[in-house]
Amino acid sequence: MLDWSRVGELRDEVGVEDFGEVVALFLEEVGEVITKLQDNTDRSQLEQDLHFLKGSALSLGFDTFSKLCQDGERQSAGGSADSVDIDAIVNEFTQSRDVFLAELPSRF
Numbered sequence: 030m031l032d033w034s035r036v037g038e039l040r041d042e043v044g045v046e047d048f049g050e051v052v053a054l055f056l057e058e059v060g061e062v063i064t065k066l067q068d069n070t071d072r073s074q075l076e077q078d079l080h081f082l083k084g085s086a087l088s089l090g091f092d093t094f095s096k097l098c099q100d101g102e103r104q105s106a107g108g109s110a111d112s113v114d115i116d117a118i119v120n121e122f123t124q125s126r127d128v129f130l131a132e133l134p135s136r137f
Contacts, residue, residue, distance in 0.1 A: 030125055033136060035090035040137060052133075055089050056126065063122055066115050075113060076105035082118075091129070094121045 040048045062078050079102040085093035101113040 030091075030093045030121075031129055031132075032090035032092045034094075034128075035087075036133075037137070038132060039089060048137075052089070055085055059085050059122065063119055072105070072110040072113070074101055075110045079105060079113070079118075082122075086122075089129075091122070091125045094118070094125045099123050 039051065043051050059082060062082055066075075066078060079098045083095050083098035083102060086098060088090075097114075097118045101115075101118060102109065104113050
């Protein structure tokens with residue numbers, strides 16, 4: 030679900046003092062796109078939204094979420110945006126976020 034070694038690498042890259050801000054920005058920006066996906070039946074921007082989510086997720090170690098976004102991005106690029114399982118993507122983000130926030134203090 031989470032790649033904690035990547036989380037540690039990012040923390041080292043940005044520094045301990047800025048890491049909290051990076052996490053907050055990630056959660057805010059990804060949360061906005063997740064809300065858009067949940068509320069929007071127009072899937073014309075789905076490929077771009079999933080590309081953004083995939084990259085953001087990779088940077089913070091949300092491994093399984095990133096893979097689901099990548100799969101959805103490929104489906105969208107192949108003309109099958111309507112078959113992308115948005116609920117699975119949203120659920121994985123929610124679960125990953127909850128585990129991340131619960132375990133982060135004890136890991137670093």
